Amino acid sequence: MKQFFTVFKFELIGQLKSKTFIVITAILVVGILFAVNLGRIEKVFGGEDGFNFGKDEDTVMLIKNESEFNDDELLATFKTMFSDGYKVSLTDKTQDQLKKTVKSGDADSAVVIKAPLEYTYIVDTVGMYDADEQIINQAMITSYRYLAMAQSGMSEEDIAAVLGATVDSDVIVTGKDQTQSFLYTYIIIMILYMVLLLYGQFVASSVASEKSTRCMEVLITSSKPMNLMFGKVLGSGCAGLLQLVLILGTAVVGFRFNEKYIDNEMLKSLFGVPTSVAVYTVVFFILGYFIYAFMYGAAGSLVSRVEDLSTLIMPVTFLFMAAFLASVFGMTGGSVDGTLYTVLSFLPTFAPLVMLVRVCMGSVPTWQIAVSIAIQAVSVGVLGVLCARIYRAGVLLYGNKPKLEDVLKILKPVNT
Amino acid sequence: MKLEVIDISKSFGEKQVLNGINFTVSSGEALGLLGRNGAGKTTTIRIIMQLFPPNSGEVLLDGKPIDIRSINIGYMPEERGLYPKKKVLEQLVYFAELKGASKAEAVARADKLLERLDMTEYRGVKLETLSKGNQQKIQLIATLMCDPDIVILDEPFSGLDPVNAMLLKDVVRECIDEGKIVIFSSHQMNYIEEFCNHIVIINDGQIAVSGAITDIKHSYTKNKASVFAENKGAVADLKKLIGGFGFVSETEEIADENTAGVIVTLGDGGISDLMKALADAGAPVRGVTAYEPSLAEIFVDYTEAES
Structure with missing residues (x-):
């Protein structure tokens, strides 16, 4: 356990100190602060009418x-x-x-x-x-x-009454109003896609560089592969989660603080995300991150030179893109509770995104959400163990790119 | 402590890489693994380090199968294993912490070793900014961070300038004096000769010769003597003269440009017979010694003969 925390701390601090992490987080936080404060800035500097972007003259x-x-x-x-x-x-x-x-x-x-x-x-x-x-x-x-x-x-009053007639209407939605949820679902899926891809690939390249610099040889003789892999994946994952929390937190706090100045309907719907959806987003982010980070980590440990990395992680990226496309097509098609979509929401590689879309836009029975989460959690465990094994065996797999049969052979347990 | 490698064999696919490797090292001893490129030195070391299991045979520490993660062992891989983008102190501490040291212990130990190897100024810089030789020194420090009982160095001298090689030699010698087991591989014979008590020459995955260096040299040099001439010009006559002695079976000029002399293989006689015969003949001789081959000569001899 001590070793796990040593690895965890090393990876987390390494990530938090990295320039990419600091720069990306800073840019996004500043950007969001600017966006949510725009209304206030307009009112303060531009008077009641706000700024007039674009043409100045009528x-x-x-x-x-x-x-x-x-x-x-x-x-x-x-x-x-x-x-x-x-x-x-x-x-x-x-x-x-x-x-x-x-x-x-x-x-x-x-x-x-x-x-x-x-x-x-x-x-x-x-x-x-x-x-x-x-x-x-x-x-x-x-x-x-x-x-x-x-x-x-006709008299002028009658004409005005006819031309100015309006319709009063009420809509009672028994399930979900997809026109309301579409926008925030889309944005949540986009953010998850980007963050998962970013951190998954980060894990892959971090493992690959440890392998190409032969650090792995020293690490593996000091610590169990399980500690190394889980420490690395959790360390980067925490950094990712922290980044996500910082960005979304800035957005939410900034919005609440400036609410009365914002009259942009799109922003309002975006921040009108129900709490349950926010919680599910975090849950599916964590599950999705582990599922993909482990796969990316395993792919990374099969690389002998960093240049080969892109080829080896391609299958994982394809899987992930398939999940992303499935969720987007489901959203735009509006058929998020169809049979195909229901099946996909239980497949571990699709579930993190697809089930989230169903939760946001569809009418999913709670037991289905629970089963999907359970399947994903078990997959995380299985993938973690397999990934540690591949990582362990990958240490000495230098030279040619490994064939599929080599990889399958590795999956058998190794005693050392 | 006693580390025993018993009858190790290993093959990768069809290729038999190691076949029946045996040796024993005890605390305070240094063992040199010699061999040409691809002979199996690194494979042997990797088996000791449990990076992969042997097909047969075992590695014992004090009579029990070795468990690399539960003992205090420092390993310096052949192709260095450090993080190029991390700061020197940061990664030294990390490696020590993985071995169970506390952060404070690790920092103190790192500072001590950095000073010992003249590297204190690089404490806070990224590894990749260092020269290859300096990276190598950091690698050695990383190996010694846990104050290991067993130190395994795979080709530690490659890429070092003479001053740094000297420094490394001193540090390795200190390790031996502190009672550590030191195993290292090299094809640079002069270093091995300086502080290895024992050597194992591996050729094509098999032990060509092993044992104490002095014993190997003695067994190898039986009945050979070097006769040094006054000057290079006298060598030809000297060779002719010695060749005429009845107890001499073979004569050979010393190949070294800067040494004038003849290597004599004695038949039935001893070195005293040779000295007496030379004195009687009044030959222009500066001195006579028992011929002692360098380790390099033995190495070339064994590895070439086998392959």
Whole structure:
């Protein structure tokens, strides 16, 4: 046990002191602090309106009315539709003149209304998320309906009531609302994917470098392979968990602290993660980490030179990517409680991600979660022992890349 | 303490690497494992270190099968085993802690050894910034960190300059004086000759010769004498003269450019007969000694003859 703690401490401290760890953690923490404080910063420095990123000036839109619409009413409708950041005004210029005006930049766009349901839109550049055309359509339709209703003799109040009608609705969700949970599930899966991959590969390269520098030969004659492997995997794992806690902790505390300044719906849904989901995330992170770290560690100990590492860890990475893709496809397909998905959520290499998706987005019976966690926990034990054996035997496996049969031979117990 | 290697054999796949290796070392003794590249020295050491088991035979410590992790043993592998990216003191302490030392003990021991080997200035730097020879010294320190009873050094001298080799020799000699068992492999005969009481020459996985160096030399040099001439010019005549003596079976010029003399293989006579005959003939001779081959000559002789 003492040796295990010696290895554990060495690996943990080594990891915490490493530049990569410090830099990545610092960048992420600072980034998150900035993001959650953005609202506050805007309010403090930018006044009540906040900062206006992008264009500083209002978009100038000119309207030429050639139709039977009433000029004033048309302008009023457009002004209501284009309220924020637009300066809408009427013009007498012809279409050709308007083209030149837009081209020269004196106006950003122009609308020539030829008939109640016909217009020409003149614009210099159409942005990626430009919705102006749809808004113009809306404005035109509204104006048209207004005109039609007015012509049929309806009073102005009645028209306003009809056009301004709204629907009240309530939604009762008996299972999970996937529109609510999708975003945070997606982000949680992405974070798990990245962190597990990062730390899994870290374990692989750490074992591989111990092997290529022959440190292993000294280590293995001083300590049991079990202590070495578990100490290493747990040491790096704790560093990973610490990093995750630091990053997520900063995010949660920062959000709570700045809650009233944040009006971004996406952020709000993200931080609206239920506590149970947060707890499951940590549980599946730990299980997934062990399952993959042991496999990565075993792959790393089969390497004789660090250059061969990428080839040998590829099968493990493929397995992991398969799990990731399965969870993403399940999420986007919305079929997280289907048969295939249910089966995958019990396979140890898929379960950490797939079961988490089901917990977040599906309606999983508790016993299934419990069984999946149990299967994963047993797998961790089995993989740990096998990995220590491969590690032990891998010490002397130098030279050619090992064949599958060599690896299988290793899995038999060794006495020393 | 007594370490016995009894009849060890090992094969990797079809290839028989070791065949019937036997030797014994006791506390305060140094044993040199000699052999050409690929002879099986490192394999023997790795079997002692239990990195893999032998196919047959056993390694005993004081009559009981050895358990490498429960005894105090320092092992310096052939291709060094340290962390290039870690600081020197950090990893020395780690290796000692794995062997059961407390942190304070480990730091104190590391400082002592660093000073002994003139390496104190590198205490806090990363290993990879050190020269190869200095890394080697750190490796030796790592080996001695647990104050081992048994020290096993695989090719400890490779890559050291003469000054550092001298320092290493002193440290190894101290280990012997402290009553440790020292086993080391080398193909640099001069070092082995200096402080090994016993040698084992391994050739093609088998013991070509083993025993105390003096005994081996004696058995090897029976009936040979070196006759030194006044100068290089006189050697040819001297050789002719000695060749004419009835009790001499063979004469050979000393190959060394800087030594003038003849190596004489005596037939039925002894060295005193040779001296008498030379005196009677009034030959231009500076001196006569029993011929003592260097270890290197014995080594080459045994390993070449076998292969």
